[in-house]
Each structure stands twice: as structure tokens, then as C-alpha cells.
Amino acid sequence: MYRRGLLALGCAAGLARPALAQSARARTLRVVPQADLANLDPIWTTAAVTLNHGYAIFDTLYALDDTLQPRPQMAAGHALSDDRRVWTIRLRPGLTFHDGEPVRARDCIASLLRWGKRDAYGQMLSRVTEKWEAVDDLTIRLALKKPFPLLLDALAKRANFPPFIMPERLALTEPTTQVTEMVGSGPYRFFKDEWSIGNRAAYARFDGYRPRDEASSFLAGGKRAHFDRVEWHTVPDASTASAALVRGEVDWLEQTMPDLNATFARSRDVRLEPIDNHGLLSFLRFNCQAAPFDNGRLRRAILGAIDQADYMQAVTGDAIRWQRCASMFPCGMPFSRELGSDLLSGPRDLGKVREAIRAAGYAGEKVVIMNPTDFPSIAPLGFVTADLLTRLGMKVDLQSMDWGTLVQRRASKAPVESGGWSIFHSWAGATTMMNPGLNDYVRGLGAGGYFGWHENATIEGLVERWVDAASDDERQQLVDAIQFEAWAAPPTIMLGQYYPTTALRSDLTGRLSTSMPLPWSIRRS
Known part of the structure; x- marks a missing residue:
């Protein structure tokens, strides 16, 4: 049905007004995202698809450049007192929200206070915060x-909860409640009336956006739309999406x-590229506050059966x-050392x-594994884990659902008998x-942390x-000390680091090398 819809759209436009249809296509970027956009608030959920949506709409005071160093973005710059306890941040003049209102210091403060309730860094x-103050409209x-x-x-x-800036009236929403009115100051506006879960989302270039007067550098610099x-078109079937790309429908x-x-590789009209030079890490996440994986010894025991090759292949x-x-940190990054090698290497003795x-005390409790049917880079992981835990003698219930449902359900702290969960990937x-x-x-962080709610005061003290x-x-x-403590009773098992690919029409240039489909810098040649 989706394929017929795309073809009908192209044929109808082409037969009616060929020149206009070609011009409209040139000015529209059609993207197939990695998952369906089911939730809009990137401070409410950590879902990657919602994060990507957020970067189209919102901006941040500071952003990482190509060297992964923070640079001013919405901020013009800052000053730091001699005792390093007072930061004064000045906003760039002329920043405007999508509703026409100017970006003010109080909007930024309200946004950061909301973010600070949700994010581990923000917490x-x-x-250590004594006071946030809006000195004037442009000074924080x-x-x-x-x-x-x-x-x-x-x-x-x-x-995982970037400190996006939104209007104060929206930022006053409690972070446990979703903001559904999408008003930012980023390069694109969101069309709420065109959003259809399971189908598509649409954005329009925001003419009021003022990019920095410098080259784009990862998430920093001039974001030129x-x-x-x-348009984001949700196409769960990978073969259908691939065929649409080759035909030029997306x-x-x-x-x-x-x-x-x-x-x-056989098409001259399509280019295949590594999606991100740093790679992605797949992981298994335990529910650490509900049986059976509230038992740290049990989580540790399962490490002995994990073969990352099974998951990666x-x-x-x-x-x-x-x-x-x-x-517990990505390989190849500063300070990351493979301190779990003794646990994850060598023959697996089931x-x-x-x-x-x-010996850890497992008593036959049901293990509910939530698995997304519409997320090809995650769905195979659930099947590998379900098979492995079954062979280990555990009572496994592999429950299939779409990614949007999984994202909603992983926030539940109910027991498995009442809709709760044990594992997701x-x-x-x-x-x-x-x-x-x-x-x-x-x-x-326990109840205030990431889904699974791992609580460990020793780790938090080390992070401080x-x-x-x-x-x-x-x-x-x-x-190193954080890693040793985490491996003792792992809240998460890393399943391998890999380097997936992205595919785009050959006439597109300027894509930024990142796991996110950023809508700026990219253009049609």
C-alpha cells in the first residue's frame, strides 16, 4: 500500500504539471527514518527517532563540533568568574521561536530546569546549582x-535528553508529561497536522532561523537548511524502502x-556510506528493580553465556x-578500556x-523480553537473547510489538504479570x-535514571x-573504577560495536557523518 501511494503521488504530479512536480521534488527531502516517530518530546523519551526529530526543530546553547568539543550555538559566548562559580552566558541577538516570539533568557532557564530533572548530567x-537568573532578555x-x-x-x-531550548510556557511542563506542541527555534518547523503515526511526519524550513556565520561542524556552527x-516516510519493510530509494521515490x-x-551497489543513482565513523553499540538492558533481574548475581551469571558474535552477525x-x-564505554574512545574481557571472552560454557x-537463586520467574517488529537493527537481538535464556533453563516470554509501543511500555515499573518487562534491547x-x-x-541513579532503574551509590559517587x-x-x-563496579552486577550488557550504512540518492551532497539524519548542510546538487 505504501509503495502504491508513493507511485500514485509521483504519477499524479508528473501527469498534471511535470515542471512543477520536478521543482517540488528538488525542494523536498524524503527520508525513511530508522523507526516510526510515535512520540514527539525528546525530554520525555530517549528514543533515537524522537531525538532526530528534536534536532530538526530545536537548538541548544552549546553544541559539539567535529572534534567533539563544545562550542557556542545559540549562545554568543560566556564569561566565568575568578572563583569558577558564576557563569554568565550571552545569547545571540535575533533568535526567534517558530511561533514568532523572541528567544529570551527565561525560556532558556525554564528549558534547562526541565532538562535537569530528567537528565543524569543535568541532575x-x-x-550544585545555587541560582539561575535572567539578568535581561539576552543574559543568563x-x-x-x-x-x-x-x-x-x-x-x-x-x-539521551539533550538540553533543547523551547518557550518557557512549554518548558514549565513536568518532564514526566509529554510536550506535544512542537515549538523550537531550530532550522525546521514541525507540521503537527501532517503527523501520522505509522505513516509520516513533515517539516518546513523556518525562514526566521538565523544560522551562525560559520561553517557547519557536526552539531555546531552554521546550520543551513x-x-x-x-518528509519522513515510515516504511517498516526494508525491501520496500530499498526499492523506493532505487526508483527515486525517496x-x-x-x-x-x-x-x-x-x-x-548496482545502482548508479544511489550512494552507500558509513553512517557514523565512531560506530554504534548494541546492548541488552535489564529491569533492575523487578524480579528476576533485581538480583545482581543473576545478571552477572548471564555474562558467561553471552557471545557478542551471535548478536553482531x-x-x-x-x-x-x-x-x-x-x-562499558565505546571502544576507541578516550579512557575506554576493555575491562570486561575476562567475562566476555573465551569458550561459552552453558x-x-x-x-x-x-546458585544466584533463580526460581523460575518469567522473563519478559520486549522486541520491536518494525526496527530491523534491533529485532534480531531479542530472538538471540530469547533462544539463549531458554537454553539456560529460564522461563522466557518473547513479546513482539512495534517500537512506539516498546518505548511507551519500557517506562512501566509494573510487575511482568501486569504489563511490566524484564529485558529490552x-x-x-x-x-x-x-x-x-x-x-x-x-x-x-535508580528511580531517576534510565529505564531499568539501576541503583548503585558507589557508581554515582565515582561519577561525582x-x-x-x-x-x-x-x-x-x-x-576504570566505574567499569569494575558495573561489571560486578551489570545493569546493561554490551553486545558489540558495529558500523552500519546509510544510503542516499547520488545527487545529494553535504551529509554530516553521524548516526542522525540531520536535515541541515545536506543539499541536492
Whole structure:
């Protein structure tokens, strides 16, 4: 049905007004996202598709450049007091929200206060904050109880609750309640009336956006929108999406399926590229507050059965590069060392693991694995885990659902008998989890943390010390200590690091190398 709809759209426009249809196509970027956009608020959910949607609409005070260093974005710059406890941030003049209202300091403060209730980095900042103050419409003053050396890194956080700026009237919404009116100051406006779950989303270039007068550099610099309109078309079937790209019915597949990459290689009109030079990490996430995985010994026992090759081959086949990574942080990143090698390497002895599971006290409780049917880079992971845990003698219930339902349901803390869950799988970009402030999957914040609600005061104390660390040697020691503590009773099991591909029409240039389909810089030649 989706394919017929695309063809009908193209034929009708072409027969009626060929020149106008061609012109409209040139000014519209049609993207097939990696999942359906079922939730709109990127401060309410960590779903990657909602994050990507957020970057089209919202902007941030600071942003990461190509070297992963924070640079002013909405901010013109800042000053820091001699005692390093007072930050004064000046906004760029002329910034405007999509509703026509100017961006003011109080909008930024309200947005950061909402973000600070939700985000792990933001919560650390909140604990040392004495006062936020809007000195005037363009000046923000932050007074701290003690220095917070990584403030700019926190304000430039790129994923899992980026500190997006929205109008004060929306930012006053509690972060546990979704904001559904999408008003930002970013390069594109969202068409709420065209949003159809399971079908599409649409955006229009915001003529009031003022890009920085400099070159684009990852998430920083001048965000120049070259398309009048961006459309996201949800196509769960990878073969249908791939065929639509080859025929020119869509312009860009955010992620490709490895077994279909040969199709693109045979087409002169399609270009295949690595999606992100730093890679993605697949992971298994436990519900640490509900039986049976509230038992840390049981989580540790299962490590002995995990073979990352089983998971990576299920996702990548033979067409995509991957590597084992026995670290709680992405391999290849500063301070990341493979301290879990002894646990994840060597022959997998399922007999010993069964004994360890019994010794840990597993009593036959049901293990509910939530698995998305419409997310090709995640769905195979659930089947691998379900098969493995069944062979280990656990009572497994693999429940299939769409990704939007999974994202909603993973927020439930109900027991499995009442709609709760035990395990889900996902992935994250390496740059979104490269240090303890960013890596929500290792943190121990409990009820205030990432889904699964792992609580570990030792880890949180080490993270606080890492923020204040005075040298790289001290930071390395603290990152190692965090890893050792996390491996003892893992809240998350890393399943391997891989380098998927994206595919786009050959006439598109300027795509930024990142796991997100950013709508700026890219243009049609």
C-alpha cells in the first residue's frame, strides 16, 4: 500500500504539471527514518527517532563540533568568574521561536530546569546549582555552590535528553508529561497536522532561523537548511524502502539492511556510506528493580553465556564491519578500556552458567523480553537473547510489538504479570555514551535514571569525583573504577560495536557523518 501511494503521488504530479512536480521534488527531502516517530518530546523519551526529530526543530546553547568539543550555538559566548562559580552566558541577538516570539533568557532557564530533572548530567548540575537568573532578555547567569568544570559539556550533550531550548510556557511542563506542541527555534518547523503515526511526519524550513556565520561542524556552527520541506516516510519493510530509494521515490534511507546493500551497489543513482565513523553499540538492558533481574548475581551469571558474535552477525550479516567490545564505554574512545574481557571472552560454557544461575537463586520467574517488529537493527537481538535464556533453563516470554509501543511500555515499573518487562534491547551512538556523564546505561541513579532503574551509590559517587577530577590520570582511574563496579552486577550488557550504512540518492551532497539524519548542510546538487 505504501509503495502504491508513493507511485500514485509521483504519477499524479508528473501527469498534471511535470515542471512543477520536478521543482517540488528538488525542494523536498524524503527520508525513511530508522523507526516510526510515535512520540514527539525528546525530554520525555530517549528514543533515537524522537531525538532526530528534536534536532530538526530545536537548538541548544552549546553544541559539539567535529572534534567533539563544545562550542557556542545559540549562545554568543560566556564569561566565568575568578572563583569558577558564576557563569554568565550571552545569547545571540535575533533568535526567534517558530511561533514568532523572541528567544529570551527565561525560556532558556525554564528549558534547562526541565532538562535537569530528567537528565543524569543535568541532575548533577542541579545538585550544585545555587541560582539561575535572567539578568535581561539576552543574559543568563548561573551561580554554583562549587565549580562544575564540565558545564559546557553538559550543555552540549548530544543525546539521551539533550538540553533543547523551547518557550518557557512549554518548558514549565513536568518532564514526566509529554510536550506535544512542537515549538523550537531550530532550522525546521514541525507540521503537527501532517503527523501520522505509522505513516509520516513533515517539516518546513523556518525562514526566521538565523544560522551562525560559520561553517557547519557536526552539531555546531552554521546550520543551513537547503530544502524547503523534509518528509519522513515510515516504511517498516526494508525491501520496500530499498526499492523506493532505487526508483527515486525517496531520497535517503537512514539505515540500510546489510543483505540489501548489494542492491545499492548496482545502482548508479544511489550512494552507500558509513553512517557514523565512531560506530554504534548494541546492548541488552535489564529491569533492575523487578524480579528476576533485581538480583545482581543473576545478571552477572548471564555474562558467561553471552557471545557478542551471535548478536553482531544477526544484525550485520557479512556486509557490515563490527568488532567485539568488552567495555562499558565505546571502544576507541578516550579512557575506554576493555575491562570486561575476562567475562566476555573465551569458550561459552552453558553448563557452568546454568549452575551459576541456580546458585544466584533463580526460581523460575518469567522473563519478559520486549522486541520491536518494525526496527530491523534491533529485532534480531531479542530472538538471540530469547533462544539463549531458554537454553539456560529460564522461563522466557518473547513479546513482539512495534517500537512506539516498546518505548511507551519500557517506562512501566509494573510487575511482568501486569504489563511490566524484564529485558529490552537497543543501540546507541558511540559519541552519546563516551564518558560517565553521558553513559546512562552504566549509571546508578535508580528511580531517576534510565529505564531499568539501576541503583548503585558507589557508581554515582565515582561519577561525582570524575566531574571534579583535575587530571587525565585521575579521570582514567575513576572510569576504570566505574567499569569494575558495573561489571560486578551489570545493569546493561554490551553486545558489540558495529558500523552500519546509510544510503542516499547520488545527487545529494553535504551529509554530516553521524548516526542522525540531520536535515541541515545536506543539499541536492
